[in-house]
Amino acid sequence: MSDNGTFEPVIVGFLCNWCSYRAADLxxxxxxxxPATLRDIRIMCTGRLDPTFVLRxxxxxxxxxxxxxxxxGQCHYQEGNYKAIRRFALLRRTLRQMGIDDARVQLHWASxxxxxxxxxxxxxxxxxxxALGPLDWPHNWPNxxxxxxxEANS
Numbered sequence: 001m002s003d004n005g006t007f008e009p010v011i012v013g014f015l016c017n018w019c020s021y022r023a024a025d026l027x028x029x030x031x032x033x034x035p036a037t038l039r040d041i042r043i044m045c046t047g048r049l050d051p052t053f054v055l056r057x058x059x060x061x062x063x064x065x066x067x068x069x070x071x072x073g074q075c076h077y078q079e080g081n082y083k084a085i086r087r088f089a090l091l092r093r094t095l096r097q098m099g100i101d102d103a104r105v106q107l108h109w110a111s112x113x114x115x116x117x118x119x120x121x122x123x124x125x126x127x128x129x130x131a132l133g134p135l136d137w138p139h140n141w142p143n144x145x146x147x148x149x150x151e152a153n154s
Contacts, residue, residue, distance in 0.1 A: 009063035009129040011122075013040040014049050018076040019111045020068035026115030034119035035126040038066065045069065046107075047080025051091045054105055059137050064104045064129045068121070071109040081109070103128045104135060 015021040021042045027034060039062075043049055046069030054065045067088065075081045088107045095105055106125055110118045 007130055007133060008035075009037050009126060009134070010039065010061060011037045011064045011066055011125060011129060012057040012062040013038045013066040013068065013122075014043050014046070014053065015040050016046050016069035016081075017042050017044050019070040019074070020109075020118065022112035023068075023110040023114045023118035026112065027119045030115050032115055032119040034122045037126045037129075038122050045075065045077045045080035046084035047075070047077060047082070047087075049084060049087070051087055051094075054091060058100070058104070058135060061137070063132075063135045064106070064125060066122070066125050067105070067107045068110055068118070069107075071111055074111065100135070101132055103132060 013024075015024060021040070024038075024040055046067055049067060054067075057065050067084065069081045069084055070076065072081050072085070084107065088105075092102060092105065096102065103125075108121050110121065
């Protein structure tokens with residue numbers, strides 16, 4: 001909650017070093033306004049993002065996760081973003097089974113020159129998450145550790 005009592009979501013952003021992280025930098029240096037809800041983490045490639053990082057971010061208090069990378073076909077590691085698309089589909093299916101709304105984990109693209117696109121995406125995701133309200137992982141699931149769920153089902 002913010003000082004005035006309105007919900008301000010915490011969004012963890014996993015940003016590709018070569019494109020989306022640089023788009024964020026461009027948005028900042030160009031003084032483009034967007035909500036201060038994003039906590040960005042630079043990763044070398046969205047194809048290298050381990051899905052457990054997303055689960056851990058949600059478990060530790062994030063209301064949403066935004067994954068952003070190079071446009072398909074423009075990955076600096078040839079096919080990393082195609083790998084990210086496949087992993088994202090599996091992750092989204094797992095999250096649905098856990099009862100987590102699709103809007104809480106999103107995959108978007110922004111090249112290094114698309115600071116405006118980056119700012120608009122962050123603003124749009126922030127509004128979507130505000131409408132959903134807090135995730136509140138510990139209270140929504142009796143078992144706080146998603147990895148313990150995996151072990152219990154084994």
